Amino acid sequence: MNSERERDKQAEAALQAELADAKLLQEVSTELVHEDRVETLYDKIMEAAVRIMRSDFASMQMLYPERGAGGELRLLAFRGFSPQAALFWEWVRADSESTCGAALRTGSRVIAADVEKCDLMAGTEDLATYLQTGIRAVQTTPLHSRGGGLVGMISTHWRQPHQPSERDLRLLDILARQAADLIERNKAEQALRESEDRFRRLADAVPTMIWVSDATKACTWFNKGWLDFTGRPMHELLGDGWARDVHPEDLDRCLSVYRARFDAREPFSMEYRLKRHDGQYRWVVDDGIPRFDEGGVFTGYLGSCIDLTERRQAEERLREADRRKDEFLAMLSHELRSPLAPIRNALSLLDEADDEPLVRAQARGILDRQVRQLTRLVDDLLDIARISRGSISLRREIVRLDEIVAGAIETSRPLIEDASHQLYVDLPQEPIWLFADRARLTQVISNLLNNAARYTPSGGRIDVTARAAGGELAIAVRDDGIGIEAGLLTGIFDMFFQAGSGSRQATGGLGIGLALARQLVELHGGSIEARSEGAGRGSEFTVRVPLPIAPALSCEEAQPCAAERARRVLVADDNVDAAESLGLLLRRMGHAVQLSYDGVAALEAALREPPEIVLLDIDMPNLDGFAVAARLREDRRFDRVPIVALTGMGQEVDRKRTRQAGFDEHVLKPVDSSALRRALELIRGNDGLPAGPARPLAERTAGL
Amino acid sequence: MKLLVVDDNADTRQSMKLLLERAGYEVEVAPNGARALEMQRAVSAQILITDIFMPEVDGLETISRFKREFPAVRIIAMTGGGLNFNRENYLLSADVAGADAVLRKPFEKSTLMQALQKVSGPAIGA
Numbered sequence: 001m002n003s004e005r006e007r008d009k010q011a012e013a014a015l016q017a018e019l020a021d022a023k024l025l026q027e028v029s030t031e032l033v034h035e036d037r038v039e040t041l042y043d044k045i046m047e048a049a050v051r052i053m054r055s056d057f058a059s060m061q062m063l064y065p066e067r068g069a070g071g072e073l074r075l076l077a078f079r080g081f082s083p084q085a086a087l088f089w090e091w092v093r094a095d096s097e098s099t100c101g102a103a104l105r106t107g108s109r110v111i112a113a114d115v116e117k118c119d120l121m122a123g124t125e126d127l128a129t130y131l132q133t134g135i136r137a138v139q140t141t142p143l144h145s146r147g148g149g150l151v152g153m154i155s156t157h158w159r160q161p162h163q164p165s166e167r168d169l170r171l172l173d174i175l176a177r178q179a180a181d182l183i184e185r186n187k188a189e190q191a192l193r194e195s196e197d198r199f200r201r202l203a204d205a206v207p208t209m210i211w212v213s214d215a216t217k218a219c220t221w222f223n224k225g226w227l228d229f230t231g232r233p234m235h236e237l238l239g240d241g242w243a244r245d246v247h248p249e250d251l252d253r254c255l256s257v258y259r260a261r262f263d264a265r266e267p268f269s270m271e272y273r274l275k276r277h278d279g280q281y282r283w284v285v286d287d288g289i290p291r292f293d294e295g296g297v298f299t300g301y302l303g304s305c306i307d308l309t310e311r312r313q314a315e316e317r318l319r320e321a322d323r324r325k326d327e328f329l330a331m332l333s334h335e336l337r338s339p340l341a342p343i344r345n346a347l348s349l350l351d352e353a354d355d356e357p358l359v360r361a362q363a364r365g366i367l368d369r370q371v372r373q374l375t376r377l378v379d380d381l382l383d384i385a386r387i388s389r390g391s392i393s394l395r396r397e398i399v400r401l402d403e404i405v406a407g408a409i410e411t412s413r414p415l416i417e418d419a420s421h422q423l424y425v426d427l428p429q430e431p432i433w434l435f436a437d438r439a440r441l442t443q444v445i446s447n448l449l450n451n452a453a454r455y456t457p458s459g460g461r462i463d464v465t466a467r468a469a470g471g472e473l474a475i476a477v478r479d480d481g482i483g484i485e486a487g488l489l490t491g492i493f494d495m496f497f498q499a500g501s502g503s504r505q506a507t508g509g510l511g512i513g514l515a516l517a518r519q520l521v522e523l524h525g526g527s528i529e530a531r532s533e534g535a536g537r538g539s540e541f542t543v544r545v546p547l548p549i550a551p552a553l554s555c556e557e558a559q560p561c562a563a564e565r566a567r568r569v570l571v572a573d574d575n576v577d578a579a580e581s582l583g584l585l586l587r588r589m590g591h592a593v594q595l596s597y598d599g600v601a602a603l604e605a606a607l608r609e610p611p612e613i614v615l616l617d618i619d620m621p622n623l624d625g626f627a628v629a630a631r632l633r634e635d636r637r638f639d640r641v642p643i644v645a646l647t648g649m650g651q652e653v654d655r656k657r658t659r660q661a662g663f664d665e666h667v668l669k670p671v672d673s674s675a676l677r678r679a680l681e682l683i684r685g686n687d688g689l690p691a692g693p694a695r696p697l698a699e700r701t702a703g704l
Numbered sequence: 705m706k707l708l709v710v711d712d713n714a715d716t717r718q719s720m721k722l723l724l725e726r727a728g729y730e731v732e733v734a735p736n737g738a739r740a741l742e743m744q745r746a747v748s749a750q751i752l753i754t755d756i757f758m759p760e761v762d763g764l765e766t767i768s769r770f771k772r773e774f775p776a777v778r779i780i781a782m783t784g785g786g787l788n789f790n791r792e793n794y795l796l797s798a799d800v801a802g803a804d805a806v807l808r809k810p811f812e813k814s815t816l817m818q819a820l821q822k823v824s825g826p827a828i829g830a
Contacts, residue, residue: 334757334783337784337808338713338757339715340809341784344813348812366719458739
């Protein structure tokens with residue numbers, strides 16, 4: 001009876017325990033579904049394992065199959081262990097002599113009812129750690145996913161030797177299934193988190209603005225690019241906060257495209273203006289694509305946005321350049337064909353007017369002028385080609401301004417006269433000398449005159465004026481023509497630019513004249529400037545070029561003297577400017593000049609090709625004027641060659657010194673041109689001409 | 705028959721005048737469209753030969769004003785242009801503006817004579 005009652009009691013207790021365990025398992029299952037925090041769930045599983053197995057410890061591991069050989073187990077949760085023991089078992093390799101290592105190798109449950117009697121662990125560090133932790137018995141059960149793969153282990157441990165019952169193990173297997181599910185879920189979530197993290201890091205690194213919206217059209221995320229561009233924090237942009245930066249004129253269109261495409265779940269691409277952090281609206285292109293999850297359920301949109309403003313400006317510049325090129329080609333056709341019409345006509349006239357001298361003369365005049373016009377056009381084109389290759393160079397010489405202006409007027413006369421313009425020229429009284437390329441500077445002024453003639457209605461007035469001041473010469477060409485709108489003034493010196501382009505008021509020309517003029521003036525070290533009071537109020541173009549520095553040389557005196565014979569002159573001066581200005585003056589007088597910048601070079605040049613006269617600076621490095629003169633006097637070829645000293649020292653003692661050194665003349669610097677002329681006359685004696693103050697040769701050399 | 709030749713190039717005017725006078729036409733010349741319109745009142749030319757690309761009043765403007773003010777005058781346009789200019793085809797524009805013939809510069813004398821024949825044909829009969 002007693003024993004029967006005992007049995008009943010035991011049975012009831014067992015039933016109670018089973019009920020409690022079943023209830024526990026059910027709780028765990030429920031929490032697996034409802035609880036989000038994975039750590040809480042791990043704890044719950046550990047608690048359940050200890051209760052089901054009536055153990056003192058429990059642990060749970062996750063398998064990282066890619067680590068080591070055969071994978072490694074990582075401790076996810078535990079109960080009852082000291083932190084040191086947890087640390088020891090944080091990672092367990094497949095070759096570990098623990099129950100979990102063995103379970104990992106075999107893939108099935110391993111039970112050590114008494115670790116001290118277990119062959120597997122005898123003498124291992126694992127055993128020592130078990131014993132140190134107070135563990136005498138352990139079981140490890142592999143966790144298999146629903147797909148059959150091994151995902152981890154669940155272990156329970158006892159302080160005393162213990163053989164778990166079949167019933168306990170059966171319940172544990174149910175718990176193990178749930179633990180496996182949990183690990184699976186955790187792995188998937190972790191992969192998602194990593195993927196999300198990768199996406200965000202990538203999205204923040206690209207130079208593109210990126211946005212994400214959810215299925216309700218609300219924006220849920222913007223990358224760093226967007227935040228930086230708009231200068232707003234994320235919370236201001238979320239939902240439809242971003243729309244406040246869209247230009248008011250673009251907003252309705254932008255939103256309607258967004259909504260329509262969104263509802264249709266179609267990709268879109270649209271351009272609108274978006275306000276940058278500095279308040280400036282920038283054109284952006286926004287490309288959006290719908291997002292769908294694995295099951296094909298629509299989850300929202302992903303979009304990227306690029307600032308187009310610079311690209312648009314570049315495109316506009318390209319289009320403008322292309323348009324100008326088209327116009328240039330059309331103009332080129334016109335400009336080349338137009339002179340060909342009278343040429344063709346003139347040829348017909350020559351054919352049919354064999355014995356009519358007047359008609360033939362007229363035809364020849366036409367041919368001459370129009371061929372000239374065509375040649376000039378072709379020359380301009382070649383100049384443009386040279387300038388764009390940067391291979392244009394100047395042939396500078398000393399030229400008179402009035403000659404340049406006269407040449408330019410001569411060239412532009414037909415255009416000016418055709419339009420019946422009045423031309424007024426006002427140049428300074430005294431001659432102005434320039435160090436310039438005669439042909440190029442003439443071309444510049446002529447281009448300005450042509451423009452004035454073209455862009456002034458018939459019967460207009462054109463003024464050419466020049467003023468020398470502050471070391472530079474300003475030449476201005478002014479007209480009372482159609483003028484230039486203020487907005488066009490800056491572009492007017494660009495290639496292919498033309499007033500009136502875009503209207504029918506075009507007036508011929510290739511639109512290269514001013515571009516060419518600017519390049520040529522800049523090559524001269526000068527500048528060119530356009531001014532106008534506005535449309536219909538005339539234009540003024542001013543060319544500024546530096547005036548040459550020619551100390552003590554009056555321009556008037558530098559006029560060429562046709563009567564004078566051309567002489568071979570050697571000039572030596574270590575002051576390059578002094579040597580060159582003297583050289584220019586002599587060349588202007590019609591002489592052939594050899595320049596040297598030190599005594600040695602002067603001596604070499606003189607001995608190589610003896611000149612008719614030598615002009616020597618006294619103070620020169622290496623070999624001074626005295627030494628050069630002495631060496632030349634040793635050469636018989638120089639017996640009759642005058643040698644002139646150029647010096648700043650004018651005392652009688654200095655003059656005596658140069659005379660004694662063999663110099664024929666002592667000329668004070670800066671060189672006065674009458675003194676230069678007197679010096680040159682020394683040569684005349686050598687020509688056997690009666691005139692000239694040259695002293696007899698004997699007297700000249702007496703000092704030696 | 706009286707012709708009025710309009711061109712901003714003096715040599716073109718002179719050579720056209722010489723050529724056409726030798727072919728038996730009476731020829732007046734003008735350097736631009738505005739002047740041509742002025743002259744026409746006194747000259748009463750039957751045929752206008754005009755350049756297209758000119759300063760101030762250009763050829764197209766000249767043609768349309770002649771058509772309005774002197775509808776009896778037949779018109780020959782001549783141009784060295786013809787490529788796309790200002791996104792307009794000048795040859796085409798001249799047609800649209802109402803020229804009876806269009807010549808591309810330079811042209812043979814025979815081409816000019818044919819154009820004159822063509823535009824003056826019915827008028828001569830009348």
